[in-house]
Amino acid sequence: xxxxxxxxxxxxxxxxxxxxxxxxxxxxxxxxxxxxxxxxxxxxxxxxxxxxxxxxxxxxxxxxxxxxxxxxxxxxxxxxxxxxxxxxxxxxxxxxxxxxxxxxxxxxxxxxxxxxxxxxxxxxxxxxxxxxxxxxxxxxxxxxxxxxxxxxxxxxxxxxxxxxxxxxxxxxxxxxxxxxxxxxxxxxxxxxxxxxxxxxxxxxxxxxxxxxxxxxxxxxxxxxxxxxxxxxxxxxxxxxxxxxxxxxxxxxxxxxxxxxxxxxxxxxxxxxxxxxxxxxxxxxxxxxxxxxxxxxxxxxxxxxxxxxxxxxxxxxxxxxxxxxxxxxxxxxxxxxxxxxxxxxxxxxxxxxxxxxxxxxxxxxxxxxxxxxxxxxxxxxxxxxxxxxxxxxxxxxxxxxxxxxxxxxxxxxxxxxxxxxxxxxxxxxxxxxxxxxxxxxxxxxxxxxxxxxxxxxxxxxxxxxxxxxxxxxxxxxxxxxxxxxxxxxxxxxxxxxxxxxxxxxxxxxxxxxxxxxxxxxxxxxxxxxxxxxxxxxxxxxxxxxxxxxxxxxxxxxxxxxxxxxxxxxxxxxxxxxxxxxxxxxxxxxxxxxxxxxxxxxxxxxxxxxxxxxxxxxxxxxxxxxxxxxxxxxxxxxxxxxxxx
Numbered sequence: 001x002x003x004x005x006x007x008x009x010x011x012x013x014x015x016x017x018x019x020x021x022x023x024x025x026x027x028x029x030x031x032x033x034x035x036x037x038x039x040x041x042x043x044x045x046x047x048x049x050x051x052x053x054x055x056x057x058x059x060x061x062x063x064x065x066x067x068x069x070x071x072x073x074x075x076x077x078x079x080x081x082x083x084x085x086x087x088x089x090x091x092x093x094x095x096x097x098x099x100x101x102x103x104x105x106x107x108x109x110x111x112x113x114x115x116x117x118x119x120x121x122x123x124x125x126x127x128x129x130x131x132x133x134x135x136x137x138x139x140x141x142x143x144x145x146x147x148x149x150x151x152x153x154x155x156x157x158x159x160x161x162x163x164x165x166x167x168x169x170x171x172x173x174x175x176x177x178x179x180x181x182x183x184x185x186x187x188x189x190x191x192x193x194x195x196x197x198x199x200x201x202x203x204x205x206x207x208x209x210x211x212x213x214x215x216x217x218x219x220x221x222x223x224x225x226x227x228x229x230x231x232x233x234x235x236x237x238x239x240x241x242x243x244x245x246x247x248x249x250x251x252x253x254x255x256x257x258x259x260x261x262x263x264x265x266x267x268x269x270x271x272x273x274x275x276x277x278x279x280x281x282x283x284x285x286x287x288x289x290x291x292x293x294x295x296x297x298x299x300x301x302x303x304x305x306x307x308x309x310x311x312x313x314x315x316x317x318x319x320x321x322x323x324x325x326x327x328x329x330x331x332x333x334x335x336x337x338x339x340x341x342x343x344x345x346x347x348x349x350x351x352x353x354x355x356x357x358x359x360x361x362x363x364x365x366x367x368x369x370x371x372x373x374x375x376x377x378x379x380x381x382x383x384x385x386x387x388x389x390x391x392x393x394x395x396x397x398x399x400x401x402x403x404x405x406x407x408x409x410x411x412x413x414x415x416x417x418x419x420x421x422x423x424x425x426x427x428x429x430x431x432x433x434x435x436x437x438x439x440x441x442x443x444x445x446x447x448x449x450x451x452x453x454x455x456x457x458x459x460x461x462x463x464x465x466x467x468x469x470x471x472x473x474x475x476x477x478x479x480x481x482x483x484x485x486x487x488x489x490x491x492x493x494x495x496x497x498x499x500x501x502x503x504x505x506x507x508x509x510x511x512x513x514x515x516x517x518x519x520x521x522x523x524x525x526x527x528x529x530x531x532x533x534x535x536x537x538x539x540x541x542x543x544x545x546x547x548x549x550x551x552x553x554x555x556x557x558x559x560x561x562x563x564x565x566x567x568x569x570x571x572x573x574x575x576x577x578x579x580x581x582x583x584x585x586x587x588x589x590x591x592x593x594x595x596x597x598x599x600x601x602x603x604x605x606x607x608x609x610x611x612x613x614x615x616x617x618x619x620x621x622x623x624x625x626x627x628x629x630x631x632x633x634x635x636x637x638x639x640x641x642x643x
Contacts, residue, residue: 001335003495005247007296007593008415015446019281020451024453024609025074026241031633035121035601044378048109053212062284063249067245070085070086070334070615071083071084071085071100071117071118072084072085072115072116072117072123073115073116073117073118074097074107074112074114074115075112075113075114075115075116076107076111076112076113077113077224078111079109082322082540083099083100083104084098084099084100084105085098085099085100086098086358086573087125087130087135087257087614088132088133089127089132089133089135090106090131092140093108093109093253094106094107094108094109095107095109095112095133102505105278109206109222109616110206110253110254111221112222115135116493117135117607122235123135123136123235124136124219124234124235124236125219125220125221125222126218126219126220127217129191130140132605136235136236138286149561159189159190159191159301159302160301160302161299161300161301162188162189162299162300162301163297163298163299163301164185164186164187164188164189164298164299164300165183165185165269165272165296165297165298166296166297166298167264167266167269167293167294167295167296167297168198168295168296168297168643170202170264170265170295171264171294172198172262172263172264172295173262173263173264173413174200174260174261174262174263175261175263175274175276175285176258176259176260176261176262176277177258177259177261177278177285177290178258178259178276178277178278179251179252179257179259179277180249180250180251180259180276180277181249181250181259181261181274181275181276181294182210182245182249182250182274182275182276182277182282183248183272183273183274183275183294183296183513184212184245184247184271184272184273184275184294185246185248185269185272185298185533186243186244186246186271186272186527186528186577187240187241187242187243187244187245187246187247187300187505187531188243188302188531189240189242189300189301190239190240190241190242190300190301190302190303191237191238191239191240191300191301191302192218192219192234192237192238192240192246192298192299192300192302193233193234193235193237193238193299193301193610194231194232194233194297194298194299194300195207195209195231195232195234195295195296195298195299196229196230196231196232196235196297196299197229197230197231197248197250197263197294197295197296197297198228198229198230198262198295198296199225199230199250199259199260199261200260200261200262201225201226201257201259201260202225202226202550203224203225203252203253203254203255204222204223204225204252204253204254204255205222205224205225205230205251205252205253205254205259206221206222206250206251206252207220207221207222207223207230207232207248207249207250208220208221208247208248208249208251209234209238209246209249209487210246210247211244211246212244212245212246212247213244213245215378218238218239218246219234219238221234222381226286227387232524237300237301238300239522240300242302242528242531242532242533243527243528243531243532243610244346244528245271247294248294248298259408261274261294261295262294262295263285263292263293263294263295264292264293264295265292266293266556267553267554267557267558267635268557269293269560270523270554270555270557270560271519271523271524271527271558272293273292273293274292274294275294276577283413290641291385292363293636306530308538311489311491311492312491312537313465313491313492313539314464314465314466314491314493314643315464315465315466315467315468315487315490315491315492315494315542316456316460316464316466316467316468316493316494316495316496317468317470317483317484317487317493317494317495317496318453318456318467318468318469318470318495318498319448319470319471319475319480319495319496319497319498319499319508319517320453320469320471320475320496320498320499320504321449321468321471321472321475321498321499321500321507321508321509322449322452322499325394327522341433341434342357342433342434343358343431343433343434344356344357344358344431344433344434345356345358345364345367345368345429345430345431346429346430346431346432347423347428347429348430349421349422349428350376350626351378351382352382354375354378354423355432356371356374356627358431363426364429364431365424365426365488368423368426368429372424375420375423375424376420378423379416379420379423382419382589383412383415383419384577386412387405387408387409387412388405389405390402390404390405407493434569441511449471452498452585453469453471454467455585455588456496456588459549459588459589459592459593460592461590463592463642463643464494465491466487466490468483468487470483471509473509474509475499475508475509475515476509476515477508477515477517477521478517478521480508480517481521481522481524481525481526484526484535484537485529485534485535487536488536488537489536491535492538492539492540493538493539494539494540494541494542494543494642495539495541495542495556495561495583496542496543496545497541497542497543497544497545497546497549497567498528498545498546498581498584499545499546499592500545500546500547501544501546501547501548501549501552501573502516502548503548503551503575504518504551504555505517505518505552506520506546506552507546519555523555523556523558523559527559528555529557530559530560533643537561538558539556539559539560539561539562539599540561540562540563540566540640541561541562541564541640542556542561542563542620543565543584543587544556544564544565544566544567544578544632545578545581545584546566546578547567547577547578548567548569548575548576548577549565549567549578549632550566550567550568550569550570550575550576550633551566551568551569551570551571551572552564552566553565553570553635554635557635557636561636562636562637562640563598563599563633563634563635563636563637563638563640564636565602565632565633565634565635566632566633566634566635567600567629567631567632567633568633576629576630577626577629577630578629578630578632579617579626579629579630580606580609580610580613580626580627580630582609582613583605583606583609583632585605585628586605586606586608586609587601587602587605588602588605589605591642592642595641595642595643597638597639597640597641598637598638598639598640598641599634599638599639602632602634602638604629606631606632609630610627613627614627
């Protein structure tokens with residue numbers, strides 16, 4: 001390996017030498033070969049001398065130019081200036097400068113007003129991992145040309161302007177929590193050029209842009225805030241990865257006190273979050289943490305304009321998981337009569353666990369005779385298929401006399417007899433009594449889901465070009481995400497969530513530990529895919545039957561839903577449960593058959609279900625207000641229709 005790098009270095013050095021001194025190198029090569037360069041000897045000597053003088057002059061000019069280019073001037077806020085050639089970061093507040101004379105001096109970062117090159121152009125500092133600070137000029141940036149009518153505008157290497165985060169026009173409140181705050185955003189562009197923030201007070205602020213994954217600083221500036229708009233322009237622009245998360249960090253420097261941050265609620269930026277530092281830990285505001293966004297604008301450029309057009313075809317995408325009527329009744333705290341215990345016969349062995357329901361006045365022996373067919377199937381499934389005779393190569397027919405086949409068949413028959421006798425022996429079985437809850441849940445889960453599917457297929461026939469139902473083991477975050485990726489290029493989606501839920505989650509298939517759809521494993525990956533063009537998703541509406549659906553309204557809107565419903569309350573402290581899943585069946589009628597608006601269909605289906613549910617719930621339930629809690633409210637465009 002060392003020999004390889006040594007050889008590479010020699011070749012590279014010869015290449016550079018040839019580039020700088022072509023004639024000298026040619027003469028050297030010719031001399032080594034024992035030959036004289038062609039042409040008159042004196043003429044060659046004169047040309048060689050002239051070329052050497054010219055090369056020497058060029059090298060001197062290049063050296064002087066490089067030295068000149070390395071010099072920069074730092075202007076301080078107190079009016080003083082200093083000229084330097086190199087700068088390093090000591091800490092977040094101090095820089096070490098090497099002056100033009102070679103002296104070392106320490107500068108207060110917060111006092112630096114601007115850094116200019118010898119031509120008076122602004123230089124933007126950027127701190128590397130080793131502490132060195134590079135200074136770079138802003139490259140020329142041109143707007144993308146408009147293009148001719150009817151054609152997409154061509155994209156230049158500089159890209160088109162994009163606003164990646166913008167809560168500027170929203171109503172806001174002041175939050176004073178810390179000297180250091182930050183706001184996360186997902187990049188929709190390849191580069192960041194400007195950050196504008198609304199802060200209260202008069203003080204200096206250090207603005208840093210940080211990669212949320214690696215925590216690496218991409219760039220920083222010290223800016224004066226004067227009770228209004230604080231603006232930082234990064235030249236050159238900071239490189240970003242579309243779809244990736246970044247932080248804009250603000251730190252008050254110099255004077256004592258906290259940052260007075262303007263914060264707001266903006267449903268478009270649900271995957272962003274305002275945080276403040278306390279005891280070296282980043283925290284969110286208590287109570288309504290998920291609702292707060294920093295009043296800020298982040299602007300930049302994208303080399304790729306997202307021009308994804310909504311497909312003409314539409315699909316209904318159903319997430320269906322009931323988990324059984326008893327589980328639902330328990331969750332709703334609805335009284336139901338005590339259910340009798342159900343006796344089972346149970347076999348537990350190395351082959352696995354087997355159980356059968358025991359009929360009234362039935363013995364174990366009688367039950368085993370009744371389920372013998374099922375037991376035979378279990379034995380065959382456990383042992384695998386019986387051996388098959390090999391094919392005679394001459395007659396091309398099975399050869400049952402083959403010694404290997406005869407031996408394998410005998411072994412298989414012995415295992416079959418042994419296991420069958422074992423399973424048919426009453427002494428190997430025990431009677432166990434269980435509540436009927438589990439039995440009813442299994443049966444009702446199947447019945448309710450099949451009934452709901454049939455109703456959906458009936459109502460949507462001819463109304464949608466595609467119907468997709470994710471249920472049972474398919475209702476898991478990774479599989480739902482994969483199916484959305486598959487459908488997105490071809491269909492606009494109406495999503496119907498018919499499952500249980502909790503704060504900020506949708507409960508999927510029960511795999512022993514319930515599989516949840518969360519911000520981390522579903523919503524944020526979907527939004528990242530939308531930003532980077534991998535998931536061209538267009539969601540029209542989202543109907544939520546799940547409890548605490550109000551806590552997910554922002555998430556659904558965050559991935560592009562035009563309208564979404566759910567129970568009232570977006571925070572854990574005020575979110576409501578949905579005790580009336582039956583209103584969904586009325587919704588299908590208004591939405592599919594009568595083409596009502598999303599709000600009309602939601603409101604009228606609640607009224608219909610309330611008419612027959614209030615009296616029943618008042619008798620059966622120990623929890624008051626169940627019906628009113630179940631009312632679904634709308635976020636987004638409630639006037640949206642199915643077509």
